[in-house]
Amino acid sequence: MFEITFNDREKLSELIKERKVYPKSKYDFTLENRFLVYHCPLRQRMVYISFDLKTGYGSEILSLKNDKQLSIHNFQKLLPLVLYSIKYTGDKRYLMAHSQGGYMIIEYVFKIVLPEYGYRVRSEQIKLCKSIFDGFIKKKVGICEAEVGTGKTLAFLVAALAIKIAKRGERNVGVSPITISTSNIELQRSLIEKDIPQLSKMLKDFNVIYSGINAVLRKGRDHYFCERRYNDFIASLNSHPRKNKDLIEEINKFKLCKPFDLDKYEMRSYLKTRICVHGCNSKCEFKKACRYNRFIEISKYGFLDIQVTNHNQYLMDLKMRMSKDQGVLQKSDFVIIDEAHKLRETAQDIFGSQLAENEISGYLESVKDASKRGYEKEYRSLIRSIKMTETSLVNELKSRIGDSGDEESVDSIITLNRQEEKLISRIIMQLSELSNLQNSNSDSAMNIIEKLKSFENQNEFLVWISKDEYGLLSLNCTPSNIGDVLYKNVWDRGIHHVLTSGTMSDGESFNFFEKLNGLNYISDSKKIKHCSVSPFDYKNHTRLYIPDDIPMPENDSEEYITAVAKRVVELIHATHGHTAVLFTSYKLLGNVYEIVAPQIKEYEIFLMAKNNKTAIAEFKKSKNGVLFASGSMWEGVDCIGDSLSSVIIVRLPFPIRSAIMENKKKEFANTPQFVKEYAVPEMIIKLRQGIGRLIRCETDTGLISILDSRTLNSSYSKKLENVLSKYPRVNSIEEIEDFFKKVKPEKYFED
Numbered sequence: 001m002f003e004i005t006f007n008d009r010e011k012l013s014e015l016i017k018e019r020k021v022y023p024k025s026k027y028d029f030t031l032e033n034r035f036l037v038y039h040c041p042l043r044q045r046m047v048y049i050s051f052d053l054k055t056g057y058g059s060e061i062l063s064l065k066n067d068k069q070l071s072i073h074n075f076q077k078l079l080p081l082v083l084y085s086i087k088y089t090g091d092k093r094y095l096m097a098h099s100q101g102g103y104m105i106i107e108y109v110f111k112i113v114l115p116e117y118g119y120r121v122r123s124e125q126i127k128l129c130k131s132i133f134d135g136f137i138k139k140k141v142g143i144c145e146a147e148v149g150t151g152k153t154l155a156f157l158v159a160a161l162a163i164k165i166a167k168r169g170e171r172n173v174g175v176s177p178i179t180i181s182t183s184n185i186e187l188q189r190s191l192i193e194k195d196i197p198q199l200s201k202m203l204k205d206f207n208v209i210y211s212g213i214n215a216v217l218r219k220g221r222d223h224y225f226c227e228r229r230y231n232d233f234i235a236s237l238n239s240h241p242r243k244n245k246d247l248i249e250e251i252n253k254f255k256l257c258k259p260f261d262l263d264k265y266e267m268r269s270y271l272k273t274r275i276c277v278h279g280c281n282s283k284c285e286f287k288k289a290c291r292y293n294r295f296i297e298i299s300k301y302g303f304l305d306i307q308v309t310n311h312n313q314y315l316m317d318l319k320m321r322m323s324k325d326q327g328v329l330q331k332s333d334f335v336i337i338d339e340a341h342k343l344r345e346t347a348q349d350i351f352g353s354q355l356a357e358n359e360i361s362g363y364l365e366s367v368k369d370a371s372k373r374g375y376e377k378e379y380r381s382l383i384r385s386i387k388m389t390e391t392s393l394v395n396e397l398k399s400r401i402g403d404s405g406d407e408e409s410v411d412s413i414i415t416l417n418r419q420e421e422k423l424i425s426r427i428i429m430q431l432s433e434l435s436n437l438q439n440s441n442s443d444s445a446m447n448i449i450e451k452l453k454s455f456e457n458q459n460e461f462l463v464w465i466s467k468d469e470y471g472l473l474s475l476n477c478t479p480s481n482i483g484d485v486l487y488k489n490v491w492d493r494g495i496h497h498v499l500t501s502g503t504m505s506d507g508e509s510f511n512f513f514e515k516l517n518g519l520n521y522i523s524d525s526k527k528i529k530h531c532s533v534s535p536f537d538y539k540n541h542t543r544l545y546i547p548d549d550i551p552m553p554e555n556d557s558e559e560y561i562t563a564v565a566k567r568v569v570e571l572i573h574a575t576h577g578h579t580a581v582l583f584t585s586y587k588l589l590g591n592v593y594e595i596v597a598p599q600i601k602e603y604e605i606f607l608m609a610k611n612n613k614t615a616i617a618e619f620k621k622s623k624n625g626v627l628f629a630s631g632s633m634w635e636g637v638d639c640i641g642d643s644l645s646s647v648i649i650v651r652l653p654f655p656i657r658s659a660i661m662e663n664k665k666k667e668f669a670n671t672p673q674f675v676k677e678y679a680v681p682e683m684i685i686k687l688r689q690g691i692g693r694l695i696r697c698e699t700d701t702g703l704i705s706i707l708d709s710r711t712l713n714s715s716y717s718k719k720l721e722n723v724l725s726k727y728p729r730v731n732s733i734e735e736i737e738d739f740f741k742k743v744k745p746e747k748y749f750e751d
Contacts, residue, residue, distance in 0.1 A: 004075070005030045011053075012038055021051060021058065029075055031082055037061075039069055050082045076116075080206045083112065102133050102162040105208070109158050113206045124532045125151040131530035132159035135498040136334050137166065140528045141491060141519060142498035143340075143510050147534035148692050152500055153195055156180070156336050159498075160306060161203070161213070163334055177304035179332040181314040183339035183346075185219075185263070188308050192217045196306065215306040218299065218328050220313045221277040224292045225259045230275045232366075247271070260291050296328060304330060311337070311346040318489055319350060333496060340499035341685065344482055344517050348660070351485050352461065352478030353451040360390045360427065363444050367434075375437045382437065386430045393423040397465055397473055413464050413663045416455060428452050464659035478660065483518035491522060503635075503688045505531065507723040512681035536695050543739050544727035545571075545705040548712055553651045555588045564588075564650055564707055565595035571648055571705055572596075574736045576749055577603040577624030578645035578702075582690050584653045586630055592650070593628045600626060608633060619643070635689040638696050642748055645702035645740075647694045652708045653686040654679050680716045688723060701743040703736055 012027040015036075025040040028048070036051045046069050048062040061081040064070075070078070110119075110126050128146050132155060135142025146152035160178040182188050192215060200213040234251065237244040251271060259265055262272050277292045307329055309317075314335070317327035337343055364383050371379030396419060416424070428449050435445045454461055454477050461477040468474065479485045491497065504513045510529055514520045519527070547567060551560045572579050577600075583589040586609070597605055604622050608615035608629035619627040620639055627633070634653065655661050655678075668674040694702045704727055711720055730736055740748075 003032055004079075005033065008036055012036060015051065020056065021049070025049075028070075028072075028078075031079070035082055037075075037078060037082060048078060048081075076205065077207065080108075080112070080208070083108075102137060102159075102166040103130060105162040105165055106130055106133060106158055109162075109203070109208065113202055113208065114154075116206075117202055119154075122151060122535060124535060125155050128152065128530060128532045129155040129159045129162075131528055132156050132336070132498045132500070133162050135528045136163045136496050138528070139496055140526050141496075141522055142528045142530070143504060143514070143519070144498060144500045144528075144530045144532075145502065145504045145510075146500060146532040147502055148696060149534045149536045149698060150532040152338070152502070152532075153191070154199070156338065156498070156500055157191075157195060157199055157306075160334070160336060161199075161209070164305060165209075176333045177307045177330050179314065179329060179335040180306060180308045181311050181335065181337050182308070183311055183342045185310065187338070188217055188310060191215070191308050213305045214303060215308060216299070216304060218307050218309040218313060219261075219263070220316065220328070221292070222272070223261060223263050224277045224295070225262055226275060226277045226292065227290070229277075233274045236366075251275075260295075299328060299330065307332065311339075311343050312350060315343075315347055315350040315490070318493070322489065335495055335497050337497060337499045338501070340501045340517075341503055341513070341689075343499075344486070347486055347490075348478040348482050351482070351489070352476065353454040355448070355451050355455075355475045357394055357472040357474065360431075360448060361387055363448060366444070367438060370438045372437055372439050379434070379437045382430060382434050386427060386434065389423055389426050389430060393420065393427070394473065396420050396423065397475060400465060401467075413462050413659050415458060416463060421456065424452050424455055462659065462663055466659075476659070480663070483516060483520070485518070487518035487521045491518060502692060503685050506681040506684045507688070507719060512678075513685075534695075536698055536700075538695070538726045539728060541701045541743065542695060542727050543703050543730045543736065544724060545703060545730050545736060546711050547705075547707060548709060550707050550709055553708055553710070555585055555591075561588070561591050562595065565592045567707055568592060568596050568648060568650075569599045570733050571646060571703075571736070572600050572603065572626055574733050575646040575703055575740060577626055578642060578748075579625075579648060580619070580627045580629055580633060580639075580644055580646070580693060581648045581650060582633060582653075582693075583628070583630045583650050584656065585651070588650065589628055589630055596628075633693070634686060635692070637693055639693065640696045640700065642744065644694065645700075645744070645748075646705070647691065647702070648705045648707065649687070649690050650707050652683055652706070652710060653690060654683045655686075676715070680719060684719060684723060687720075691723075691727075703730075703739070 006027075006029050008030045009027045012021065012025060015021045016023055016025060021038065022040040022042065025038045028037045028039060030036050031050075034053050036053055037048065038051070039046055039048045041047075046064040047060055048064075048070075049058050050061050051058040061078060106126060106129050110129070111121055115121060128144060128150055131144050132142055134140070135144070136159070146155065160180070164178065180191065182191070196213050196215045200209070203209045204212060230251075234248075237248050237251070241248065250267075254265060254267060254271070262276060309329060313328060314337075317329045320327045321331075364386060368380075368383060396417075400414060431445050431449050438445075455463060455475060460480060462480050463475070463477045466474045466476055504510055506512050511520075550563050550567060551557065554560045568581055581592070583592070593605075593607060604625040606615045606619045606622070606625055606627045606629075608627060608631070615627060615629065616633060616637055619625050620643055622643065625643070664678060665671070665674045668677065691704055694700065694704055711717065711724075730739065
C-alpha cells in the first residue's frame with residue numbers, strides 16, 4: 001500500500017546544509033518518495049521528525065526519553081505517526097483516524113493498516129463497515145446483508161471498535177462492551193480464538209489502539225461444571241455400582257481434570273446434562289464456593305471491549321433481565337446480531353416452551369430423596385400423586401393423535417381442553433407443594449412450573465404436540481406472533497442493534513424478513529438498510545443447470561424418484577464426484593440414495609441421516625466424495641476448495657409443514673396468497689443459502705443444479721431469475737463436462 005525506501009541520506013545532508021533540518025539529524029527512511037523521516041537529539045530527548053519534501057514543512061512525530069532511539073525493525077511503528085503529522089497535505093489517504101471520528105477510523109484501518117498484512121482493499125467491505133457504524137452512531141436499526149466473500153466478520157469487528165473509539169472521545173459517556181451474537185459455537189470460537197486476536201495485534205502495531213482488545217466468550221449454564229450436581233450424580237451411581245461401573249470410571253477420570261468449562265472435554269452428552277449448572281439450586285448450600293457463581297459476579301464488573309455469545313444466550317439474557325434476574329452478559333448499548341436470519345427461530349424457542357413426555361418424571365427421580373427431615377412419608381406420597389397426574393396428562397395428549405390418524409394429528413395447532421387444563425394446573429400446584437417439602441429449593445422445579453404456566457395462556461401462545469424419533473411426545477408452545485415479541489423484548493429496549501447475514505432479502509427487498517422479525521413496527525426513518533454483493537467471479541467460475549424434463553416434484557411418485565435418481569447419477573459422473581445432494585425431505589433422501597448408491601461405487605458416499613452428525617466432517621476430508629444431506633447442510637457449512645464442486649438441489653426448499661406454518665396460513669385470504677407472500681419469499685431465502693454452499697472463496701469453481709421444473713415454469717419464476725441470473729446457464733451434461741475440463745486442474749480428475 002505504501003512505499004518505504006532508504007535512499008535519501010544525501011538528500012538529508014543537503015537539507016542540513018540548507019539549514020532546513022537540525023544539524024545532528026540522522027536519516028531513517030522515506031515514505032512514498034516524499035516524506036523523509038529522521039531523528040536528532042533535542043532538549044535531552046531523541047526526537048523523530050517527518051519532513052515533507054513537497055511543501056518543505058517538518059513535523060515532530062515522536063519523542064523518546066534519555067536519547068533512546070528505534071531500531072530499523074521498529075520503523076513500522078512510526079508509519080501511523082507520519083500519516084497523522086502530514087494531514088495538512090490535503091491527501092485524505094494520509095489522514096490519521098483518531099481525531100477524525102469513526103468514518104476515518106474505518107478508512108484508516110481498511111486502507112492503511114490491513115493492506116500491510118496482505119489484505120486487499122475492498123470497497124464493498126468498507127461500505128458495509130460504514131453502514132454498520134451508521135446504524136450505531138445514528139441510533140438506528142441496521143439491516144446489513146453481506147453476500148459470501150464480502151468480509152462481513154472483519155467489517156463488523158472494525159465497526160465495533162470504531163464506535164468504541166468514537167464514544168471514548170465524548171465527555172461523560174461510559175463505553176459498555178459491544179455484544180456480538182452469532183448462531184453457533186464454531187463462529188463464536190473463531191471470533192475469540194482467531195479473528196479478534198489477529199485484528200487486535202494489527203491495530204496495536206499501528207497504534208490505533210494502545211492495549212489489546214479485551215474479548216470474552218459468554219455461554220449458558222449448560223456449558224459449565226457444577227460441584228453439587230456432580231456429587232449428587234456420583235452418589236446416585238454408587239447406589240448401583242455394578243450396573244454403573246463404566247459411568248463411574250468415566251466420571252471419576254473426568255473429575256481429576258478439575259473442570260469448569262465442559263466444552264473443553266470429550267464426554268457423552270448425557271454426562272454433561274447431569275453435571276452442568278443448568279437446573280442447579282438457587283439457594284444451594286455451596287453457593288459461596290461455587291465457581292460458576294464467582295464467574296458470573298466477575299463477568300458483571302470486569303472491563304470488556306467485546307462479549308461474544310449466541311442468539312440463544314442473548315435472548316435468554318434479555319428475558320432474565322426483564323424479570324430482574326441475573327444474566328451472564330454485561331449490559332450493552334451496541335449489539336451486532338450476526339447470522340440474523342436464524343434469530344426468529346431461536347426466539348420461538350426462548351419465548352416459548354417445550355415439555356417432554358418424561359421430563360417431570362425425570363425430575364421427580366432426581367429429587368426422590370431430597371425431602372426435609374420428618375416429611376419423608378408425605379413427600380413420597382406427593383411424588384406418586386404427581387406421577388399419576390403426569391400419566392393422565394400424557395394419555396390425554398396421546399388420545400388426540402389416535403391410531404387412525406383421523407383425529408387432530410401431531411404437529412397441528414391444538415386448543416387444550418378443560419380436562420388438560422385442569423391436569424396442568426394440578427401439576428403446577430403439586431410441584432409447588434413438593435418444592436416446599438424439599439431440603440433445598442430447586443430451579444428445575446421452577447423451570448417446569450414456568451413451562452406449564454405458558455400452556456395456560458392460550459390466548460397469546462400457539463400450542464401443539466410433537467413426537468421425536470423415539471416416539472416420545474412433547475407439548476410445545478410459542479408466541480402466536482413472534483414478531484410482536486421480538487419488537488417488545490429486543491428492538492424496543494433502547495439498545496442499538498445491527499443485523500448482519502448473507503441471506504436476509506428475498507432477492508428484491510427486506511420486507512419479508514422485517515415482517516417476520518417485528519422490524520416492520522420500526523419506521524423506515526429509524527432503519528438503515530444495506531446490501532453488499534459478492535465480489536466473486538460467478539460468470540467464469542460457475543455454471544447453473546436446470547433441466548426441463550424432470551417430472552413435477554411428488555415424493556411418493558415412483559416415476560419422479562426414478563427420474564431424480566437417474567439425473568443425480570449423471571451429474572455425479574459428469575463432475576467426478578465432489579458433490580453434495582441437498583434434500584428437503586429425509587424420506588425422499590432415503591429413496592433416492594437407495595437407487596443412486598449402487599451406481600456410483602467409485603466414489604465414497606456419505607449419508608447425513610437425522611442421527612448422523614459426522615457426515616459433513618467426513619465428507620470434507622474426502623477427496624471426491626458424494627454427500628446426501630438435508631438439515632444443517634443447507635447453511636453455515638464451508639467446504640473451501642475442490643472437495644465440493646457440485647451442489648445438486650433436488651427440490652425447491654419451500655417451508656416444511658409445521659404447526660407454526662399451518663397457523664400462518666390462517667393470516668391469508670387463500671392458499672395462493674399464502675404461497676405468494678409467505679412460502680415463496682421463505683423458499684427463496686433458503687435457496688440462496690443452499691446455493692451459497694458452493695463458492696466459498698474467490699478461487700472456488702463449480703456447478704449448481706436445480707432438479708425442480710417449477711424453477712422455470714411457475715408464477716414465481718421471475719423472482720427466482722432475479723436470484724439466479726448471475727450464474728451462467730448450461731443445458732446439457734456435455735456442457736457441464738466441458739466446463740469442468742476448463743476450470744479444474746488435471747489432479748481433480750484423478751481417482
